[in-house]
Amino acid sequence: MLININTPVSLSIDELTDLPKLKAFMEHNNIKLNKSELARQLGIDRRTVDKYLEGYEKPDHRDKPSKLDAYHDKIHDLLSSSTQVFHFRSVLYRYLVDNYDMDVPAQTFYHYLKSVPEFDRYFKKNKVSDTNSNPVIRYETTPGEQGQFDWKESIPFVLKDTGEKISLNVLVLIMGNSRLRIYKPSLWMTQDILIHLLVECFEALGGVPKVLLTDNMRTVMDVARTQSNKGKINERFEAFAKDFGFKIVPCVAATPKTKGKVESQMKYLDEVQAYSGKLNLVELFELIERICERANNTICQGTGRIPIIEFEKERPLLNPLPNETIRNQYKVRTIKAKVNSAGMITFKSNHYSVPCRYIGQEVSYQVHDSDIYIYSGYRLIASHAISDRKLNYDSEHYTEVLSYKYIGKSSDEVRQLAKQKLEIIGGAYK
DSSP: OEEEOSSSOEEEOOSGGGHHHHHHHHHHTTOOOOHHHHHHHHTSOHHHHHHHHTTOOOOSSOOOOOGGGGGHHHHHHHHTOSSOOOOSHHHHHHHHHHHHOOOSOHHHHHHHHHHSHHHHHHHHHTOOOOOOOOOOOOOOOOTTTEEEEEEEEEEEEEOTTTOOEEEEEEEEEEETTTOOEEEEEESOOOHHHHHHHHHHHHHHHTSBOSEEEEOOOTTTEEEOOOSSOOOEEOHHHHHHHHHHTOEEEEOOTTOGGGGHHHHTTGGGGGGGGGGTTTOOHHHHHHHHHHHHHHHHTSOOTTTSSOHHHHHHHHGGGSBOOOOHHHHHHTSOOOEEEEOOTTSEEEETTEEEEOOGGGTTOEEEEEEETTEEEEEETTEEEEEEEOOSOSEEOOHHHHHHHHHHHOTTSOHHHHHHHHHHHHHHHHHHOO
């Protein structure tokens, strides 16, 4: 609309945002504005004309309530937790979907987190940028040819109920062609445990890859492989590889991308810390199974295929498992035992102490790498170096037993008595 007046000036009103200029112009020239006529010509309501004449500005975006506002306090509590840790936005998203039935698209959720400064800062503060610009050569293997394995080490976790802090390790084995993976959690990373878990992995696969690629972990290599040295495989592990019919190939030290398929699996296990303080040990192991199952049933970004389906083509091309007798030689046995009235269990005619609260109860033990590990359920309650002595006391266990006999004495006096008596026991029961 073009408004002409008897002045050498004209003012063009092309859109609603021009109306504040029109009002100022009309008032300056003492001209009365016909708002109804203006509304008809612009094809809008008269009240809209009034609003824009008064300087109204349409916002760039609508302040529409987000469906995620209902989860704001819950997200705040989770990110403020002293035990739970969410390394990635995707981990928090999965946690809310699994535990609070949140039903929003992932990208909508990530956008919401970025729109709340407090939440955005949480995920930015520990973000690590990859500054390595060296090119990565993509390397694929034929079905059944190669597996890669490594440890996800020392995941801090607080157990539910007891509040006990543990350091969890997870052995990760991934098939190079299908990308099928197996996760095996453990509290220990000794050679006996590593070999035991690999046997379990092979049994789950129903066969053995022709080659296993790994790093220079001490339980596999006596001397690390470098650019100038081919390294030396541990004699026992080499015997294990020979019995199971696979070749062990260590990476060159400090080149983790050589076994990039297994390295890429480690981020999936960061979800574990989101449940710290919420699970007991059994539930934690079950969580790791679910994470593994979910990954095996999800399209792999690297191949665009689903690992569990692809593995069906790979399974027949694996080397066969050795017979059960050979397999059992490499497994760590779990043996039941009853704690006697002195708070000890018997192994090979020698006695090993446990906390006295387990007197009369059935416990279990495993022997590996010259040590005995004693469990109540899944909880480790004692460990001892295997020895030729008849009586093997942990000083804390013996002090606890004496404290019941010498009720009137201070804890320092009881500890001193325990030390003296243990020296006598050590000499008498060799």
